[in-house]
Amino acid sequence: MAPQHDDARERLIEGTCELLWDRGYVGVSPAAILRRSGVGQGSMYHHFKGKSDLVLEAERRSAALMQEEFTAIFAADTTAFARISAYLLREREVLRGCRVGRLVADPDVVVDDQLREPVRETFALLHRFLAEAIEEGRAAGEFAASLDADETADTLAAVIQGGYALSRAEQSVAPYERAVRGALALLRASAPESSARTDH
């Protein structure tokens, strides 16, 4: 809608996304954003009301990006286990953590419904995809009939978010990878005829 190359605004949002990912809301300053984006101070206050306004826009950008990513993964026409597995084993910048989940570590974000919303929405969508896959896999006999889809979905989502924390504490991807493999193994072991399965 803008007269093309609304470049400064775009660069501000992208720079803020990166800084938010690494440093969170309190850890990011307008000055740092300007340095990173290579635009001047006046430019930022022209396009945005202030820090929280820019951050909100950047959060929405990050959330949309992540939602597209896992929407694509869960759209695959494969078994439920394969989709879940593809999501869990997706390439990730483990030591950097989750660009969306990171945000709720910050009390200023959690306390503000607007700033919290993109995170809430992203997790809600992921929950839906995971729960659907589990329900489907359960019906197909891929998983134990005793599993609760909503519970198991949150378990899997938590494994990812928590795996980041374990790995950051050790500065090694190993804990994250073990946590994910452990989750997939539990899921597989729950299958009615688990001993008969081959790895996919």
Next chain:
Amino acid sequence: MAPQHDDARERLIEGTCELLWDRGYVGVSPAAILRRSGVGQGSMYHHFKGKSDLVLEAERRSAALMQEEFTAIFAADTTAFARISAYLLREREVLRGCRVGRLVADPDVVVDDQLREPVRETFALLHRFLAEAIEEGRAAGEFAASLDADETADTLAAVIQGGYALSRAEQSVAPYERAVRGALALLRASAPESSARTDH
């Protein structure tokens, strides 16, 4: 070793623990610590070299507290599943998150080996307790023989840390509780004769 009631120092550490828990390293300021602890500025710089020195002491305090808590839980003379279950179902301030795990959200902590160490050590101890319990339960036929103790231990630890993130995003304890129940259900369903088990 001090002439008793080394009160200011103690209050500084305790106040810093609480503030760190809620706001992390970058979110906490000396001024806020002083307000909360009710001591003067000079007092703080007498007992500590500066912010990071005080924070390090507070981190060690928080880490020790948490390590005592789960050491006690895993010392119980019960089945492996009961101990794991007791750990996962322990009372927690879910929406506040983990007082230790919270710290590695902060890049200033992750980047500094000293500041990271209390977190690393705490997670390492938890891993040991969980892996031991899983190994024991596996040997006793409580869990699937196919489970890898180290992997499963990290899965469970990650569920806790990640459950906090999900719950903070929704401002509800429900996602955390579902994640934990889902993890226990997976563990139970993995048992060789899982259909024959009764709840503990």
Next chain:
DNA sequence: GTCTATATTCTGATAGAC
């Protein structure tokens, strides 16, 4: 639209009196 001052408040730390 973007820039360069400028203002105000907070942060992290020091100095020196008591």
Next chain:
DNA sequence: GTCTATCAGAATATAGAC
């Protein structure tokens, strides 16, 4: 040991020129 200045620098925002 604790207190009250005081300080340099950063954070967040505004003003006004171009």
